[in-house]
Amino acid sequence: MAIKRILVYPEDCLKQVAKPVKVFDDGLNDLVQDLLDTMYDAPGVGLAAPQIGVSLRVAVTDVDWRNEDGIKNHQVWINPEFLWKSDETEITEEGCLSLPEIYGDVERPSAVRLRWYDLEGKKHEQDFEGFQAVALQHEFDHLDGKVFIDYFTPLKRRMITKKLKKKYLS
Numbered sequence: 001m002a003i004k005r006i007l008v009y010p011e012d013c014l015k016q017v018a019k020p021v022k023v024f025d026d027g028l029n030d031l032v033q034d035l036l037d038t039m040y041d042a043p044g045v046g047l048a049a050p051q052i053g054v055s056l057r058v059a060v061t062d063v064d065w066r067n068e069d070g071i072k073n074h075q076v077w078i079n080p081e082f083l084w085k086s087d088e089t090e091i092t093e094e095g096c097l098s099l100p101e102i103y104g105d106v107e108r109p110s111a112v113r114l115r116w117y118d119l120e121g122k123k124h125e126q127d128f129e130g131f132q133a134v135a136l137q138h139e140f141d142h143l144d145g146k147v148f149i150d151y152f153t154p155l156k157r158r159m160i161t162k163k164l165k166k167k168y169l170s
């Protein structure tokens with residue numbers, strides 16, 4: 001399919017709550033292919049549809065591929081929903097393709113139970129922990145119009161937003 005432009009925060013689509021997928025058709029297949037092409041090209045380990053300007057609850061991840069010498073093992077997440085999050089948390093340094101060169105520590109639950117749908121519309125449920133749990137929470141925040149700097153202080157967030165606007169959106 002195609003490599004799309006990745007939106008930079010605070011572009012609008014990144015701040016909107018995305019709509020659930022209702023039809024599992026060729027259009028959805030094309031969107032997932034675009035997400036994968038764009039993620040691998042970036043390169044990144046996860047990408048959500050709002051990051052390419054599509055306000056739908058779809059994301060892709062491939063959390064190991066950079067360490068694995070090009071062996072790709074992507075996963076597709078449609079209408080994902082956390083059924084449970086652990087009280088136990090962990091702090092991870094996060095970055096995001098939509099916030100180039102910005103990194104920072106974010107505290108999140110260290111284990112989650114997730115329900116999602118695949119491209120065929122089949123429902124799945126599974127528990128995740130560690131890096132995968134953190135990566136999924138980061139990606140699915142995008143579906144709710146949130147980015148990782150939303151966990152920072154308002155002052156720090158304003159400074160980063162100003163910097164990104166000046167560098168990428170002016």
Ligand SMILES: [Zn+2]
Nearest residue numbers: 096097098138
């Ligand atoms: Zn992100």
